[in-house]
Amino acid sequence: MKIEQLYTGCLAQGAYYIESNGEAAIIDPLRETEPYVQKAKENDVKIKYVFETHFHADFVSGHVDLAKKTGAKIIYGPTAETEYEAYVAKDGEEFRLGNVTFRILHTPGHTPESTTFLLLDENGKEHAIFSGDTLFIGDVGRPDLAQKKGSITKEDLAGWLYDSLRTKIMTLPDDVIVYPAHGAGSACGKNMSSETWSTLGNQKLTNYALRADMTKEEFIKEVTDGLMPPPAYFAKNAKLNKTGYQSIDEVMERGARVLSPREFELVANETDALILDVRDKADFVKGYIPNSIFIGLDGSFAPWVGALIPDLMQPILIVAPEGREAETVKRLARVGYDNAIGYLDGGFESWKKEDREIDSIKTIDVAEFERQYNADPAIQVMDVRKPGEWEAEHITGSQNIALDYINDNMSQIKKDQTYFMHCRSGYRSTVAASILKARGFENLVNIHGIFDDIASSSIPTKEYVCPSKAKAK
Numbered sequence: 096m097k098i099e100q101l102y103t104g105c106l107a108q109g110a111y112y113i114e115s116n117g118e119a120a121i122i123d124p125l126r127e128t129e130p131y132v133q134k135a136k137e138n139d140v141k142i143k144y145v146f147e148t149h150f151h152a153d154f155v156s157g158h159v160d161l162a163k164k165t166g167a168k169i170i171y172g173p174t175a176e177t178e179y180e181a182y183v184a185k186d187g188e189e190f191r192l193g194n195v196t197f198r199i200l201h202t203p204g205h206t207p208e209s210t211t212f213l214l215l216d217e218n219g220k221e222h223a224i225f226s227g228d229t230l231f232i233g234d235v236g237r238p239d240l241a242q243k244k245g246s247i248t249k250e251d252l253a254g255w256l257y258d259s260l261r262t263k264i265m266t267l268p269d270d271v272i273v274y275p276a277h278g279a280g281s282a283c284g285k286n287m288s289s290e291t292w293s294t295l296g297n298q299k300l301t302n303y304a305l306r307a308d309m310t311k312e313e314f315i316k317e318v319t320d321g322l323m324p325p326p327a328y329f330a331k332n333a334k335l336n337k338t339g340y341q342s343i344d345e346v347m348e349r350g351a352r353v354l355s356p357r358e359f360e361l362v363a364n365e366t367d368a369l370i371l372d373v374r375d376k377a378d379f380v381k382g383y384i385p386n387s388i389f390i391g392l393d394g395s396f397a398p399w400v401g402a403l404i405p406d407l408m409q410p411i412l413i414v415a416p417e418g419r420e421a422e423t424v425k426r427l428a429r430v431g432y433d434n435a436i437g438y439l440d441g442g443f444e445s446w447k448k449e450d451r452e453i454d455s456i457k458t459i460d461v462a463e464f465e466r467q468y469n470a471d472p473a474i475q476v477m478d479v480r481k482p483g484e485w486e487a488e489h490i491t492g493s494q495n496i497a498l499d500y501i502n503d504n505m506s507q508i509k510k511d512q513t514y515f516m517h518c519r520s521g522y523r524s525t526v527a528a529s530i531l532k533a534r535g536f537e538n539l540v541n542i543h544g545i546f547d548d549i550a551s552s553s554i555p556t557k558e559y560v561c562p563s564k565a566k567a568k
Contacts, residue, residue, distance in 0.1 A: 115193025148227025172210025204256020205236030269296025328401030350424030
């Protein structure tokens with residue numbers, strides 16, 4: 096028996112390859128199928144099953160394409176309904192893979208169809224669970240992603256999750272290995288560990304949600320408290336995972352269209368394509384094609400694309416570092432953005448060499464920001480970090496407009512006001528500045544540098560105090 100975790104950092108997602116006696120199973124595969132097909136080919140095995148723990152919301156799974164290419168059977172747990180061919184298993188049903196066995200444990204809570212796959216080794220001993228978003232390392236899945244208005248509430252789902260954990264998972268031996276679908280950085284939970292696997296015994300000792308003395312009411316309150324709204328693209332990805340999607344090969348072929356600067360400009364002018372620049376932030380601010388949006392590949396690329404581009408079918412033109420164009424198309428497809436229609440041949444340098452129009456974003460470091468702030472403490476500061484980050488510590492008098500929700504808060508931003516923009520490191524503020532510039536906001540000063548340096552400078556900072564707590568004091 097061989098188990099391999101295939102972890103993708105930008106999505107904080109774990110897919111799994113399990114092999115036994117000439118047969119393999121893939122659990123929660125990413126959109127691109129080639130890595131799994133190639134791995135099976137190298138090991139001279141047949142992919143027999145594609146197990147899906149639930150309808151993923153944060154990425155588009157590769158299950159449909161993988162099944163078509165390999166003949167594997169797609170397996171979901173109870174209550175799942177799909178518009179493509181899949182086998183919906185019964186609770187407790189078993190599937191043989193070579194010399195090992197998978198047992199279905201229906202564990203609703205994160206979503207109604209959420210299922211944990213229990214792996215029994217060659218001797219029939221419980222070896223590992225592939226828990227999807229039911230159980231993470233240090234956390235459990237959020238219960239607010241599968242609501243139906245007037246039907247299932249997040250409190251209902253949290254109650255189901257409590258029962259699932261205590262009747263299906265916590266009854267297993269402590270030495271069972273826990274392999275979750277996500278780790279730290281995913282929006283599918285609140286406080287996941289950076290560890291990508293653990294043992295059940297360790298989780299019983301360290302995971303707040305598995306406390307032996309926790310009542311159902313306490314559990315429901317803890318897992319539902321403080322949940323931020325899910326990214327807008329989550330519901331759209333979940334739908335694609337239920338209904339199916341276009342072949343990844345077709346998506347990659349369309350996105351691989353090579354465009355000269357002249358052709359690129361022509362396509363941009365004749366369509367409603369969004370120009371997406373994925374270079375490093377330091378390169379972008381120095382010069383870019385006017386109206387481009389920056390979302391750097393070397394950040395949390397796919398989640399930010401999903402949060403900031405509302406339409407999955409938005410035509411996208413790509414400006415990427417040379418050699419990373421196909422990677423960009425693939426990573427867009429991972430979250431359902433299948434309509435990349437080409438990329439700039441030679442990248443931004445080819446555009447610049449032809450003396451075409453360029454734009455830039457005024458950018459300063461923390462030292463220069465400190466100098467300008469001290470010269471005029473009344474300057475307007477826009478903090479684009481998450482509300483929790485802002486509440487922990489922020490520049491006195493700063494305006495918090497989180498990048499995640501900037502599209503919904505444009506009315507709060509004035510075009511005749513100059514804004515000094517910052518985040519934790521300069522990545523999110525560069526994304527935000529590019530969005531604002533594309534919408535006609537010109538009076539922007541972007542700050543590159545870590546917030547710790549701002550906090551340790553002479554610029555005054557403070558913590559947020561909830562009015563009700565302040566009144567209570």
